Amino acid sequence: MSLYRAETRRLFKRRFTKLFLLGAVVVLAAVAVSTFLTNESVGPEQIAAAKAEAQAQFERDTQQVEKDRASCEAAKGTAQANQWPPDCAQLTAPRLENYDYEWYMPPTFIFRESFPDMATTLAALLALAAFIIGASFVGAEWNSGGMMNLLLWRPQRLRVLGTKLLTLLLTFTAITVVLSALWTGAFYLLAEARGSTDSMTPGAWQSIGLMELRGLALVLVAGAVGFGLASLGRHTAMALGVTVGALIVFQFGLGAVLQLAKVQFVDAFLIPAWLIAWMDKEITLEDYNSCDFSSVNGCQPETLTLTWTMAGSLLAGLFVVVVGAAMWTMRSRDIT
Amino acid sequence: MTAVLEIVGLRKTYRSRKGTRKALDGFDMTVDAGQVHGFLGPNGSGKTTTLRTLLGLIKPNGGRMAIFGKEVPRHLAETAGLVGAIVESPQFFGNFSAQDTLSLLADAGNVRRQRVTEVLELVGLRDRGKERVKTYSLGMKQRLAVASALLKEPKLLILDEPANGLDPGGIREMRSLMRNLAASGMTVVLSSHILGEIQLICDEVTIIAAGRRVASGSVASVLATAGGGKVRVRLEPGVDTRGAVELLRANGAQVTVEPDHFTVGNAGNPAQITRILAERQIYVSELSPVSADLESVFLELTGTAPVEGQNRQVDQTAAVGGWGQ
Numbered sequence: 001m002s003l004y005r006a007e008t009r010r011l012f013k014r015r016f017t018k019l020f021l022l023g024a025v026v027v028l029a030a031v032a033v034s035t036f037l038t039n040e041s042v043g044p045e046q047i048a049a050a051k052a053e054a055q056a057q058f059e060r061d062t063q064q065v066e067k068d069r070a071s072c073e074a075a076k077g078t079a080q081a082n083q084w085p086p087d088c089a090q091l092t093a094p095r096l097e098n099y100d101y102e103w104y105m106p107p108t109f110i111f112r113e114s115f116p117d118m119a120t121t122l123a124a125l126l127a128l129a130a131f132i133i134g135a136s137f138v139g140a141e142w143n144s145g146g147m148m149n150l151l152l153w154r155p156q157r158l159r160v161l162g163t164k165l166l167t168l169l170l171t172f173t174a175i176t177v178v179l180s181a182l183w184t185g186a187f188y189l190l191a192e193a194r195g196s197t198d199s200m201t202p203g204a205w206q207s208i209g210l211m212e213l214r215g216l217a218l219v220l221v222a223g224a225v226g227f228g229l230a231s232l233g234r235h236t237a238m239a240l241g242v243t244v245g246a247l248i249v250f251q252f253g254l255g256a257v258l259q260l261a262k263v264q265f266v267d268a269f270l271i272p273a274w275l276i277a278w279m280d281k282e283i284t285l286e287d288y289n290s291c292d293f294s295s296v297n298g299c300q301p302e303t304l305t306l307t308w309t310m311a312g313s314l315l316a317g318l319f320v321v322v323v324g325a326a327m328w329t330m331r332s333r334d335i336t
Numbered sequence: 337m338t339a340v341l342e343i344v345g346l347r348k349t350y351r352s353r354k355g356t357r358k359a360l361d362g363f364d365m366t367v368d369a370g371q372v373h374g375f376l377g378p379n380g381s382g383k384t385t386t387l388r389t390l391l392g393l394i395k396p397n398g399g400r401m402a403i404f405g406k407e408v409p410r411h412l413a414e415t416a417g418l419v420g421a422i423v424e425s426p427q428f429f430g431n432f433s434a435q436d437t438l439s440l441l442a443d444a445g446n447v448r449r450q451r452v453t454e455v456l457e458l459v460g461l462r463d464r465g466k467e468r469v470k471t472y473s474l475g476m477k478q479r480l481a482v483a484s485a486l487l488k489e490p491k492l493l494i495l496d497e498p499a500n501g502l503d504p505g506g507i508r509e510m511r512s513l514m515r516n517l518a519a520s521g522m523t524v525v526l527s528s529h530i531l532g533e534i535q536l537i538c539d540e541v542t543i544i545a546a547g548r549r550v551a552s553g554s555v556a557s558v559l560a561t562a563g564g565g566k567v568r569v570r571l572e573p574g575v576d577t578r579g580a581v582e583l584l585r586a587n588g589a590q591v592t593v594e595p596d597h598f599t600v601g602n603a604g605n606p607a608q609i610t611r612i613l614a615e616r617q618i619y620v621s622e623l624s625p626v627s628a629d630l631e632s633v634f635l636e637l638t639g640t641a642p643v644e645g646q647n648r649q650v651d652q653t654a655a656v657g658g659w660g661q
Binding site: 002006013015140148154 | 388391392393394412413416419421423426427428429430431432436440441443445446484488
């Protein structure tokens with residue numbers, strides 16, 4: 001317990017932790033403020049204005065088509081004829097039903113539809129913070145000799161490293177839970193003022209709650225992986241270097257190679273698809289080079305669905321491998 | 337006297353692509369309670385490896401170690417509270433103040449916070465304790481390292497080069513601190529290259545070279561033994577000195593002839609000299625140990641004395657051993 005208390009103090013005494021968390025809060029506040037400013041509440045007046053705008057646009061487009069048709073007819077037999085279709089009747093007049101008034105509505109924050117993206121934003125930002133703070137928390141200790149000093153006091157390697165990791169994970173659990181509650185509350189109020197909270201049924205709330213739980217898991221895995229990589233390399237830069245390397249090799253290099261090789265479902269090899277699958281419960285990838293023919297639907301691309309359970313298994317595997325390797329090396333390697 | 341620290345046959349081998357290197361090759365060491373024990377050895381001789389192994393930072397390949405009678409590293413967690421240590425150059429997180437550094441260690445080790453102020457006072461950092469460690473000089477970091485070792489009021493204090501970077505006043509303060517700590521009943525193991533300091537404050541010494549103990553015991557006995565037993569031999573007037581010298585050399589002695597006497601440089605057992613000479617009816621009138629300072633003894637024992645025209649390499653030590661032993 002005393003070690004846990006000391007490590008918690010150490011984590012929050014570090015300027016890096018304070019600055020990074022402050023930076024994350026500032027970014028979140030900026031997102032919330034810009035969302036507030038770019039959305040507005042929608043009532044009968046805005047609907048009427050949108051419908052009028054849709055009607056006006058329809059009329060403008062109808063007039064334009066008539067003008068174009070006249071120009072087309074006039075151009076027949078002249079040098080400009082190639083700018084128009086051979087049959088001017090192909091220039092068809094627009095139909096009113098194609099002008100949905102909702103396209104002309106001002107941006108409005110519908111909580112049920114828009115908040116999931118905000119929850120993903122929060123989870124991604126906190127995962128980044130957890131990764132870097134986790135890497136720095138243990139990397140700086142190794143690099144500065146602090147770990148050796150600590151082990152002279154508590155010569156229990158696994159307990160020391162485990163307590164540090166536990167401190168990081170519990171701290172980020174608390175931070176994520178608190179920020180998620182504030183984030184949800186802030187956007188609920190924002191939706192009340194600049195949008196709508198209609199259709200927030202208990203099921204919808206449950207879905208948001210589960211999504212935020214998945215966000216918490218993402219934050220904790222990111223923190224543990226950053227911590228584990230830095231501990232393996234005994235330097236903060238090890239975690240950051242591996243991550244940058246992985247991004248370059250897998251995200252850009254591998255992506256380009258697989259695309260050149262015309263491999264099916266290239267996105268399934270890239271990180272964002274898995275993150276979306278995890279946060280949104282599933283993602284359906286389509287292979288536009290394929291044709292799954294049916295007499296009813298014609299040629300449809302083949303699809304591959306990645307589910308949150310598949311993404312969760314991947315995250316769990318990553319956690320076990322990196323943290324397991326860090327613990328194993330802590331136990332077996334000399335500290336010089 | 338009770339042994340606070342016992343090391344028997346300690347072995348540590350480093351393996352790499354370039355081959356294997358024996359850092360410790362059956363090293364032995366015993367430190368009794370209440371003494372200030374000097375631990376000497378040239379660079380790369382295995383001092384720091386020994387201390388790191390003892391403190392659980394390095395895993396040995398063989399041998400036995402015990403602190404306060406308890407086998408380590410198996411029981412290290414039980415004895416850690418009794419051992420304060422600094423190993424090699426002091427390293428701390430530069431952005432924390434000395435006070436923060438020590439109070440975090442105090443928290444981790446369940447030590448009362450008041451102790452932080454006490455040790456900062458003790459090592460002379462009271463007024464600079466709130467400054468960030470990265471602004472400290474090497475000597476101030478060294479003081480902080482000693483403070484961290486003293487924080488838990490240990491019964492055994494292990495200090496690796498504690499005077500490194502200290503100014504002359506600091507070295508003297510460190511010396512008196514060691515004396516006071518030993519007087520209060522603390523056992524101190526002191527590794528240092530400042531041999532004059534060791535000679536001044538240590539009760540016993542252990543000298544290590546090439547991973548093996550080459551000498552141990554009280555400072556006086558090591559000086560006497562290793563002076564090398566270097567002994568001065570004077571024969572009765574009129575005796576054939578040249579014949580005596582050749583006789584001893586034929587038996588393997590390293591003899592240096594002086595105007596009115598000669599010295600035998602590797603006389604581990606001086607009685608051999610009298611026996612060999614007496615068998616030829618040559619009798620000595622004086623057989624006395626040549627006193628030496630610790631530095632010359634150290635250089636002799638570890639084979640690290642500079643040789644004109646040669647650049648000695650780290651790890652390069654002369655074979656050790658004594659004639660007549």
